[in-house]
Amino acid sequence: MPLTRADEAFARALLEDDPVALYERAPCGYLSTTADGVLTKANATFLAWTGYEVDDVVGQPFTALLTKGGKIFHETHYAPMLRLQGFVRELAVDLVRKDGSRLPVLLNASLDRGDDGEPRVVRLAVFDATERRRYERELLRATQEAEAARARAEAAERRSRVLVDTLQQTLVPGTLPVVEGLELHGGYRPAGDGAEVGGDFYDVFPTSPDECWLILGDVSGKGVEAAVVTSLVRHATRVLVATLSDPVEVLAQLDVQLQRHDTDRYCTAVLVRMRRLEGTWEVLCASGGHPPALLRSGAQEASAVHPGGQVLGLVPHAEFASTRLTLGAGETLLLYTDGITEGRNPGGFFGERRLLETVSRAPSGARPLVETVLAAALEFQGDHTSDDIACLAVTVTAGEPTAQVLDEERSASRA
Incomplete structure (x- = not known):
């Protein structure tokens, strides 16, 4: 698979040991929010994926980037899990791009606390799950088709058995x-x-x-x-x-x-x-x-x-x-x-x-x-x-x- 521009930039940053480029051009999106979920930072990869400018997201609640279903999931799963255990792993949600389209992603997040134990900052790694979601849909469709074929075969067998029984009764x-x-x-x-x-x-x-x-x-x-x-x-x-x-x-x-x-x-x-x-x-x-x-x-x-x-x-x-x-x-x-x-x-x-x-x-x-x-x-x-x-x-x-x-x-x- 050919490298994307972001991948190429990240590879150059690795060779040049440029911390800023490593953050901005990473092959995943990086976000930072306050403890109550207000976005404070977004890297270039995330902005490129979603079509937003920095000013569009900084200062906005993270939930503003989520679909309606994602917002409910954020309140019922993401936020409670983050407060309870200090991290979440591979949560699947859909982000809303600037043009209104959806971007399926997986989220990893960690909560940093201060010396007093109070929450200070949340750091999120955002992974593009488009291909994974496509594979899951194809797998689901294949599974459903297989189940449907099996159901049709079982129905055909039942019909055949009824036909055999009926025919045998005539003999x-x-x-x-x-x-x-x-x-x-x-x-x-x-x-x-x-x-x-x-x-x-x-x-x-x-x-x-x-x-x-x-x-x-x-x-x-x-x-x-x-x-x-x-x-x-x-x-x-x-x-x-x-x-x-x-x-x-x-x-x-x-x-x-x-x-x-x-x-x-x-x-x-x-x-x-x-x-x-x-x-x-x-x-x-x-x-x-x-x-x-x-x-x-x-x-x-x-x-x-x-x-x-x-x-x-x-x-x-x-x-x-x-x-x-x-x-x-x-x-x-x-x-x-x-x-x-x-x-x-x-x-x-x-x-x-x-x-x-x-x-x-x-x-x-x-x-x-x-x-x-x-x-x-x-x-x-x-x-x-x-x-x-x-x-x-x-x-x-x-x-x-x-x-x-x-x-x-x-x-x-x-x-």
Whole structure:
């Protein structure tokens, strides 16, 4: 930074050892006042900064050079501190130049007392704080901009979370329909902190007082595109079951729609049709590459119901199959996604065997079963799931316990 004229004059005075020049041309302003604050002296540097002549300031109270705010600060801080401790350091105030503009400065002041202890003279060093004040303003502005950016980011995150939650609620029903003779209960837990919408879904829709359909599935990936495919599968299923009675045919048509859809997402799903039949429920369970449903019958250990079938929307001309069951009172069918069995901790995967054991020892009923399975899966993973989890259970509440596999229909369907 080039030297100012005052700096150059001060440097010359140092070389020449001229006390007067050292005072007058110092790189800071010097002022002297009486004990009650009347200006008695001002050096040339101060006069150059402010535009005043000597006669403009000598004889005037020091407060005449201050802004209104500075005058209040002088009376409430500067003067009391000076009287109390005999000095002040780096007080920031604004001086009013002769042309009315403001000069930000830092003040150092000391109070000299006479032999009798009474105040005699106050000496002030005035430092130009223009650059410092500019830096502080820029720093404050940068800080405010950073805070504003952070606030915008937090607001955007909150909006995104609301959007994710809202979108997820459209994929998993908040409440399930009431079907006489059946207890239905579903559960869903998002992966991680739930910041991104997942592809797991389930739905229940009665088509008559004696017929009810259940679907549970898992679309590959996460985010909006996965949610679009999930919504497509869920709503297309509702439309298809209005005209098709065979779950295999419904899965075949869903596969056709996914193959035609402009996406590389695929979907696994299990589709169940339940019909009331003489106090029991006839169940037709079809699968499209999904983990097997689990059947819990009385005190017996849970068993897998695995019709087989290929993934929806992944390969041309996928084949699907179904299994027929009859459920009686107290018997339960559990549908779930692989977020449970593929959940892991340092010891390995949760696995199908652990799930079968959990289902076998769970309390009876759809709700207790779902709550037990979810709790076990979350505890195994330390409450931090790496994948979404969804499960749906149905328990027959009326009729005779006659659950058994009547036959397995390995019917194939080509899209």
